[in-house]
Amino acid sequence: MAYLDENFLLHSPTALRLFHEVAKDQPIIDYHCHLSPRQIATNHRWxxxxxxxxxxxxxxxxxxxxxxxxxxxxxxxxxxxxxxxxxxxxxxxxxxxxxxxxxxxxxxxxxxxxxxxxxxxxxxxxxxxxxxxxxxxxSTHGLLKKFDVRVVGTTDDPADPLDDHETIAASDLKTWVVPTFRPDKALLVDRPDLLKPWLEKLEGASDMTIVHLSDLLAALQKRHDDFHAAGGRLSDHGLDRLPGLHCTDEEAGVIFNRARAGKPASAEEKEKFSFYLMVFFGQLDAAKGWTKQLHLGAFRNINSQMAGKLGPDTGYDTIGDTRQGESLVMYLDALASSGSLPKMVLYNLNPRDNYLFACLTGAFQDGTFAGKIQFGSGWWFLDQKNGMELQLDALSATGLLSRFVGMLTDSRSFLSFPRHEYFRRILCNLIGSEADRGELPDDFQALSKLVGDICFGNAKRHFGFDV
CATH class of the missing domain: 1.10.2020.10 (uronate isomerase, domain 2, chain A)
Known part of the structure; x- marks a missing residue:
């Protein structure tokens, strides 16, 4: 058998049909990645x-x-x-x-x-x-066209300018390139040495002065509005776990004022302040109909010597073993109880949490939007065949695979778009092989709709992309 031929990963007649007749030529919505807006704006070449x-x-x-x-x-x-x-x-x-x-x-x-x-x-x-x-x-534009990428969701700090996105929007590029709101640096009250320069950047981006907590919230809301005007429809957070301690307005104000003055927050204060802001961010997303992404469970930069030499995102990270359930439930319940639970995609990095995350999503569906709370695709160390299959199985067993928003690259590379093809082959093999074993109905039209929706249609509807 040839390696990586046209039938790679497809092991049944229906799997072959589903991929070649349905999935293969579906457009791409890469709703979460780390591609450079500057490289897209300048139509970069290598x-x-x-x-x-x-x-x-x-x-x-x-x-x-x-x-x-x-x-x-x-x-x-x-x-x-x-x-x-x-x-x-x-x-x-x-x-x-x-x-x-x-x-x-x-x-x-x-x-x-x-x-x-x-x-x-x-x-x-x-x-x-x-x-x-x-x-x-x-070039960047040429590759986006080659792979029929309809949407790219970059990952952007609210303190970053949106000039590159404005340049892209004014160009003749057909791909919709939208910013994703990732305000994790706002939680750094335990590191005033990092928080203070970030606040200065946020002041410049928002054209506001930030002295008190109310100023911070206003600046963040202003930038959230700016991202929305630029086409943004998703936010994102990369956390070890959700914070799990409630916090009052008064407590949050005191913690912020101390950090602003250079006094690091204690671990308990950091947890309280983070919970406070995460609820605020959820309210912002719900008010605009956005989708919040939560990437949970990474232990980052664990080789301190090498990470210190080379910086973050250089390969010194691993799957974490932090307990996720209790604080995640507390957070979702706080938003649901206040009527401000946005659409969400939850990504876990430890496969032991697959059924926890998949089953938990079902407890917070509210009938207002199909697939409102999503168990996200295999992420980082799990975006490979076994990890994808485990995620698909857990989602199928506890929820509605038919409402799944599908794959994303989560990549910094413009050579990563075939990961969508890789996922689609795995999906088609899973569905097609079960159909050929009699575990799913022998109804090619129904199976085709399932595959087409997961590849493209569900993401288009869920995130509100008119492409």
Missing amino acids: EDISDIWLGGDHYKWRLMRANGIDEGLITGDSTPREKFQAWAETVPYTLRNPIHHWTHIELQRYFGIDLLLTPDTADEIWERTNAKLAEKDF
Whole structure:
């Protein structure tokens, strides 16, 4: 059997039909990613394959380190060709890691190359990929068009300017590129050294002076309004877990004033203030019909020596084992009790929590919107075949798979769009194989609707994207 052929991951007749007739050509709504708005605004082009393929990709960096590659060939001052060779030397050792799949799918879909990347093929692949990169349409705009990406949801701090989004909106790019509101730095009352410079940036972005808590809330609401005007319809938070201590207006004001004056909040004060602001953010989202995303459960930058040298998002993170349920329930209940529970997507990073998250969503559906509270797709260390299947099974067993908003890249790379194809193949194989075993009805029309909705239609409706 050929590796990565047109029927890759499809193991039954109905699975083949569902993918090739329904899923394959569906447009993409990449509603959560970390693509650079600046690179889209400038229709960025890349110098070489190392620039686009290895720059910032901590998934690959982790595997190179595990393969004994010196850091100088990963994030150091080595030449792009030397770094590419180091990656070529690593790839043959990545068998059974999803990156072996992704690497070669990307070579096929972007560059038309069917060779396996090895030290022996590295010269040819270096030359052929770089020749492709030099073509006119190999730019950010060209790739968004090539993969029929209808929406890109970037991840943006409320203190960031939206100039790049304005430039994109005024361009002839057909893809709708919208900002996602991620205000996690507002919770840093335990780190005044980080909070104070962020507040100064927020003052500039909002054109407001922030002295008291009421000023902070007003500035955040102003930026939330600005994001909405720029097309934003989602917010996002990346937290170890939800805070779980209630906080009054008076307590929150005192904590903020002390942090503003340079006094770090205690652990209990940080938890209270964070809960207070998270409720406020939920109210903002509910008022505008937005969807709130909660990415929960990562232990970040745990190798303090290396994270200190290279900074965050360099591959020194892992799955966390923090208890999630109690504080998450408290948070959702606080919003529901006040009539301000927004649409949500909940992502967990520890697979032990799959059924906790999937089942919990059902307790907060309120009949106002189909699939209002979502159990999100396999995230980060779980966005691979086994992790996706586990997520799909838990969601199917406890809720409505038919209302699922589907896949996203959560990536910083413009070479990651085939992850949607990867997910769609896994989805079609799951549905098609069960149908062929008699575990689902032999009704291709119904199965086609299920697959089409998960690939595109549900996200379009859920997030309100008119594309």
